Amino acid sequence: MNAIDGTERQEASSEGPPPALLVIILDTNPYAWTILRETITLLDAVANLQIFINAHLAFSHANQVAVIASHTDRAVWLYPTPARTRKNISNGAVPGPDGDTSISNGNAVYNSNKYKPFAQVEEELMASLRSLMSTTDPSSLESTTSTMMAGALSTALCYISKTSEAYNATRSTDPNPSYTYDAPPTADPNDPNSPLTGLQSRIFIFSVSTSLATQYIPLMNGIFAAQRLRVAIDVLSLNPSTSPSAFLQQAADATNGIFYAPPRPNPPNPIALLPTLLSLFVHDQTSRRALYMPTAAATSASSSSSTASTAINFQAACFCHRRTVTIGYVCSICLSIFCEECGVVRDGVCLTCGTRLRLGRYGREPKVVAGRKKKKRGGEGEGGTASGSGTPLATPGLG
Amino acid sequence: MSASSLRALEYLQGLPGALLMKLYQQPSTVLAVFRRMLPHLAKTFVMIMLWTPRDMNIEDLEMMVQPDHRKEKEQALSVLDRLKILTIVTVRSATGKIARKYRLEKQFKNSLRAALTGGGSHQSFGLPCDTPGKKKVTLESLDGFAQRQWEAILYYMVGSAGAGLAGKGDISPGTKKLLELGQFVVMRKGGAAITQAGFTFLLQEVNAQVWSLLIVYLENAEQLKMEQVDMLSFLFMLGSLELGQAYSTEKLTPTQLHMLDDLTDFGIIYRRSPDPEYFYPTRLGTTLTSDAGALRNSNASLANALGATASDKGYIIIETNYRVYAYTSSPLQIAVLNLFTRLHTRYPNMVSGKLTKESVQRAITYGITAEQIISYLSTHAHPQMHKHTPVLPPTVLDQIRLWQIEGDRMRATPGFFFKEFNTAQEYQDAARYADNLGVLVWKNDGKRIFFVTKHEQLAQFLKNRLEEKRVAREVKTAQK
Numbered sequence: 057m058n059a060i061d062g063t064e065r066q067e068a069s070s071e072g073p074p075p076a077l078l079v080i081i082l083d084t085n086p087y088a089w090t091i092l093r094e095t096i097t098l099l100d101a102v103a104n105l106q107i108f109i110n111a112h113l114a115f116s117h118a119n120q121v122a123v124i125a126s127h128t129d130r131a132v133w134l135y136p137t138p139a140r141t142r143k144n145i146s147n148g149a150v151p152g153p154d155g156d157t158s159i160s161n162g163n164a165v166y167n168s169n170k171y172k173p174f175a176q177v178e179e180e181l182m183a184s185l186r187s188l189m190s191t192t193d194p195s196s197l198e199s200t201t202s203t204m205m206a207g208a209l210s211t212a213l214c215y216i217s218k219t220s221e222a223y224n225a226t227r228s229t230d231p232n233p234s235y236t237y238d239a240p241p242t243a244d245p246n247d248p249n250s251p252l253t254g255l256q257s258r259i260f261i262f263s264v265s266t267s268l269a270t271q272y273i274p275l276m277n278g279i280f281a282a283q284r285l286r287v288a289i290d291v292l293s294l295n296p297s298t299s300p301s302a303f304l305q306q307a308a309d310a311t312n313g314i315f316y317a318p319p320r321p322n323p324p325n326p327i328a329l330l331p332t333l334l335s336l337f338v339h340d341q342t343s344r345r346a347l348y349m350p351t352a353a354a355t356s357a358s359s360s361s362s363t364a365s366t367a368i369n370f371q372a373a374c375f376c377h378r379r380t381v382t383i384g385y386v387c388s389i390c391l392s393i394f395c396e397e398c399g400v401v402r403d404g405v406c407l408t409c410g411t412r413l414r415l416g417r418y419g420r421e422p423k424v425v426a427g428r429k430k431k432k433r434g435g436e437g438e439g440g441t442a443s444g445s446g447t448p449l450a451t452p453g454l455g
Numbered sequence: 456m457s458a459s460s461l462r463a464l465e466y467l468q469g470l471p472g473a474l475l476m477k478l479y480q481q482p483s484t485v486l487a488v489f490r491r492m493l494p495h496l497a498k499t500f501v502m503i504m505l506w507t508p509r510d511m512n513i514e515d516l517e518m519m520v521q522p523d524h525r526k527e528k529e530q531a532l533s534v535l536d537r538l539k540i541l542t543i544v545t546v547r548s549a550t551g552k553i554a555r556k557y558r559l560e561k562q563f564k565n566s567l568r569a570a571l572t573g574g575g576s577h578q579s580f581g582l583p584c585d586t587p588g589k590k591k592v593t594l595e596s597l598d599g600f601a602q603r604q605w606e607a608i609l610y611y612m613v614g615s616a617g618a619g620l621a622g623k624g625d626i627s628p629g630t631k632k633l634l635e636l637g638q639f640v641v642m643r644k645g646g647a648a649i650t651q652a653g654f655t656f657l658l659q660e661v662n663a664q665v666w667s668l669l670i671v672y673l674e675n676a677e678q679l680k681m682e683q684v685d686m687l688s689f690l691f692m693l694g695s696l697e698l699g700q701a702y703s704t705e706k707l708t709p710t711q712l713h714m715l716d717d718l719t720d721f722g723i724i725y726r727r728s729p730d731p732e733y734f735y736p737t738r739l740g741t742t743l744t745s746d747a748g749a750l751r752n753s754n755a756s757l758a759n760a761l762g763a764t765a766s767d768k769g770y771i772i773i774e775t776n777y778r779v780y781a782y783t784s785s786p787l788q789i790a791v792l793n794l795f796t797r798l799h800t801r802y803p804n805m806v807s808g809k810l811t812k813e814s815v816q817r818a819i820t821y822g823i824t825a826e827q828i829i830s831y832l833s834t835h836a837h838p839q840m841h842k843h844t845p846v847l848p849p850t851v852l853d854q855i856r857l858w859q860i861e862g863d864r865m866r867a868t869p870g871f872f873f874k875e876f877n878t879a880q881e882y883q884d885a886a887r888y889a890d891n892l893g894v895l896v897w898k899n900d901g902k903r904i905f906f907v908t909k910h911e912q913l914a915q916f917l918k919n920r921l922e923e924k925r926v927a928r929e930v931k932t933a934q935k
């Protein structure tokens with residue numbers, strides 16, 4: 057009679073891990089690639105990424121991939137391309153983003169040494185990359201030297217949201233069909249016991265640009281949106297400056313992603329790129345559950361040993377001049393961050409929400425308290441502005 | 456992993472190492488094995504090691520895995536070991552230290568790399584053919600062909616169950632022979648009679664059915680004078696082809712050319728005339744190596760291909776009072792349902808019936824198990840049923856199991872018995888390891904004995920322990 061046991065009833069047919077969607081954001085900022093050209097070229101990177109994509113697709117027939125270029129002035133779809141008549145991009149029989157499963161006609165000429173879905177991704181990726189490069193004219197590059205990372209991130213998140221919904225819709229047999237992404241389940245994403253259901257998405261950012269301070273606000277919004285969607289953001293930073301990008305580091309940290317910047321002394325080399333990609337970034341959510349993942353804090357500690365920083369760089373950018381600041385002023389009403397330069401300190405008016413703020417005793421020498429008085433506690437909080445010196449600002453939890 | 460890939464995996468694991476190495480020469484095969492046969496964690500391990508120049512220390516791998524996923528790790532490594540993908544090598548470093556490391560099998564590594572980079576000149580992903588006759592074959596006609604062929608086989612089997620459906624559609628003598636060799640049917644005077652294995656076959660999902668038949672086909676390769684490696688490579692290649700595309704037969708080996716005929720009989724590939732220079736894979740073929748996730752998505756089309764009127768949505772409703780309503784008009788599905796239900800009314804688009812003690816026990820005497828009935832019911836459950844968890848009413852499930860248990864109180868499991876452990880520690884380690892591998896059937900802690908289904912890896916484990924002990928002892932004596 058032991059065999060008749062209520063626990064066995066649930067037995068959801070062992071379906072294996074849920075399919076994974078990988079959105080790659082490739083930084084195509086020409087300025088940054090020019091600086092890197094001695095060590096690694098964009099072509100090297102794309103060739104390696106191609107194998108990385110194939111590896112991701114090889115994991116499961118249901119796995120999907122998307123690639124977005126973060127160019128200087130815009131974010132561009134590299135794969136799947138929405139504009140052109142698309143071939144059956146999906147791998148296996150998963151319908152593409154616009155639901156077409158038609159079989160392409162007339163492109164029978166292909167290499168039989170290559171798995172067809174892999175070849176299709178590669179072909180389309182290269183074609184759109186080429187068209188991106190040819191449509192980039194010098195005048196468009198003059199306006200900025202940065203990269204449209206925030207735009208690419210938002211595009212990626214929109215695509216993930218759309219694809220997950222489409223995926224859930226096709227699975228009418230989902231045991232809890234009321235599940236929507238507007239209301240994420242109350243389960244803690246870090247809880248290893250909550251089952252993984254639905255499409256598991258993550259974003260992989262291949263970053264080469266240095267500063268993203270101008271896009272601080274949209275970038276942070278994107279990060280928080282990703283956090284809410286339970287999308288991990290992985291970052292590989294090859295930027296030529298000495299310190300890895302603080303904001304991308306925060307992105308990885310906030311979303312339980314992986315951040316990796318090759319150790320400074322050795323320049324990034326194309327040969328080491330592939331093992332790095334495959335051993336660090338190939339893990340989807342399912343295997344992340346089972347393995348110890350190098351978290352953002354751990355890798356940055358080991359990689360930037362030269363700077364001896366052992367934690368994530370939690371710097372923020374001020375809202376007034378878009379500069380990275382280590383110490384700033386936070387409006388207690390709207391949480392905007394300001395630097396010394398602007399008039400906030402002088403005038404006591406928040407530039408974002410217009411609230412009049414009292415700066416309290418800011419700037420005065422702290423009184424040296426003589427003797428011990430045990431009574432007062434927390435009397436400091438009377439000022440409107442949280443302006444204590446050295447207060448760590450803009451931790452991701454604030455959002 | 457679904458039942459179908461498990462069957463194929465078991466078959467592959469049973470192959471001798473040399474044969475596997477030969478198989479691994481084809482990148483398409485390696486890709487299919489990687490994708491379909493390996494547990495998720497095993498794929499991750501392979502990927503990590505694929506382009507890493509050095510072998511991986513056993514300790515490093517150990518440290519990567521979180522403690523509560525030990526079991527999955529052991530299972531992953533066990534599969535990798537049995538498929539000869541991962542070997543343990545002992546390396547003596549320059550300083551004289553002996554380290555044991557995991558090494559990815561060279562042939563496998565090279566082929567997987569070739570599959571991912573698309574290099575080489577192996578042409579293992581099929582040679583598409585540009586001039587496939589005058590007219591292109593439409594997907595509908597391919598699906599129709601696959602459906603006709605496969606249903607004919609199923610009808611043949613159901614018909615032999617005496618469900619009054621015999622004679623509809625005919626199958627080739629080769630297929631009949633194969634069904635007999637696989638012991639799905641036995642020949643008695645007056646025709647074929649279905650066996651227990653046959654019922655198991657019938658109640659599986661289509662992909663699993665195809666694999667079951669193909670494995671019989673492979674097992675009897677020698678009898679049919681065919682090369683097993685060629686056959687497997689061809690099957691795995693089929694899985695990577697594109698539906699609706701014609702492929703050339705130019706590069707195929709004689710064995711594979713021979714296979715074309717048989718596979719056409721099964722409905723796995725389609726050819727216009729008996730001897731053209733090209734073939735079309737059908738949906739049965741292209742989904743051979745698809746996994747559960749992709750299958751679910753393509754289920755609608757697959758089901759269409761096999762005439763399930765309600766597509767992937769399922770058609771069976773069961774109520775807590777054991778009544779069964781099946782929205783189908785397919786004679787095949789009705790016949791299958793009739794194996795374990797008492798059907799009483801038939802409408803144009805629906806049949807209704809009841810699960811009774813007699814009907815279920817009759818099925819059990821045929822050799823159908825309660826689990827098979829339950830899994831059939833739940834895989835074909837109507838979407839309306841899926842709104843509840845559990846999908847099927849618990850009372851019905853328990854009752855089906857109880858009906859089975861009434862007549863069946865003993866289960867035989869072939870395996871190996873381990874006893875006479877010296878220390879409690881040794882016993883516990885071995886038992887835990889066996890449990891992690893998933894081979895432990897029964898144990899008795901008091902008497903320090905246990906029973907397992909497979910012993911190779913366990914024996915290796917015990918040997919390693921002995922070895923470690925011996926080394927430790929030697930070190931100790933050396934220190935003295």
